[in-house]
Amino acid sequence: MKPLHMTIVLLLLGISTALLGLSIMLLGPHKHITLTTDFYLITEVLPANIFNLLAALALITSATLAFLSIKKESLIPILGYVLIATSLVPLGSLLSNSMWIASMGGFPVIGSGQGVIKYFALLSIGILLSKRTLSPRISAWLSIFPVLLVLLWIGGMKFTLLEAQGIEALVKSSPFMGWMYGFFSIQTTSNIIGVYDLIAVVLLILAMYYPKLITPAILMSGMVFVVTQSFLVTFPGSLSSETILSTTGHFLIKDLWFLVCLFFYYSALISLEQNS
Known part of the structure; x- marks a missing residue:
């Protein structure tokens, strides 16, 4: 990875984890951490x-x-190993039924776990930082796996009424997306977003084998996470004068990790192309 790209990666990691950590400290005990300690049966310890x-x-x-x-x-x-340890703890809690929507049959209909699966990005980043001698092919798949996972999983959820209603307030607040409700219903708008996510998934996979698709794949998928960051500004419930971020802000800021993954993916694909 080029020095400039690594600097950007480290800045994004530093900013996201600093804001998240400080906010959690200021917020105090809350549901998401309790769900994790409940899963490990240590809440009373x-x-x-x-x-x-x-x-x-x-x-x-x-x-x-x-x-x-x-x-x-x-x-x-060292940073890589810390990220691995930090991500594995919440990821383990995905085995808990509390992370899934019981009224819709549980797994794979994800509820509270939507924020938790984002730690797969942090896990991949940790591995890539701690094992910097991995081949470009392995690095590419490792870096893109969490991006594909979240786009496919949460993107797929966009076709459900529950998710369509869940994102309505966020989307309405965005100058980039809010206009869609003037032309389409709540469900149709959500479906369009879901289709966009799935197209991005296809492009990211194809880019592995067709170098000409690298740029459109990175740009299309990257826009998903850039727009998500804009919600931190446009959605009233994202920021807090007392805790920096609300729990909604916690969910949103984690998308910076996927941008980091895309930097690693781009770097790996460029290396593959140069070696071919």
Whole structure:
């Protein structure tokens, strides 16, 4: 990966984990951390505010290492291992029924787990940072897996009424997407977004084998996560004067990790093309 790309990667990681960690610390105990401790049967072991503090410190440590790694490259593998550990804890809780919507049959209809599956991106990033000698082909698949997962899974959910209604307030707040409700119904708008996500999935996979598709694939999928970040500004419930981010903001800021994955994917595909 080019030095400039790595700097951008580290900045995105540092900003996202710093904001998330500080916000969790200020917010105090909340549902998402309790769901995780419930799954591991440790909720009663320590006070809720201690678990909250541990989660916040893990993210703040990640942010500190990310910023320091910009100048001290030797810290990058350590950052990778910290990200792996930080991501594995919440990912394990996906095995809990509480992460899925019971009224719709449970798995694979995802509920609270929508924010948790985003830690797959952090896991992939951690592996890529700690194992920097991986082949371009393996790096490409490793970096794009979480992007494909979230676009396919959450994109697929867009075709359900529950998800269509769930994203309505967010989409309406966006100057980039809100206009769609003037022409289409709530469900049709959600369907269009879902189709866009699925097309991005196809392009990302094809780009692995057809280099000419690299740029459109990266741009199309990247726009999904860039627009998501715009919700931090346009959606009134995203930011908080007391906790920096609300829980909605937590969900949104994690999409910066997918942009990081796309940087790794682009770098891996360029290496593949040069070696072919």
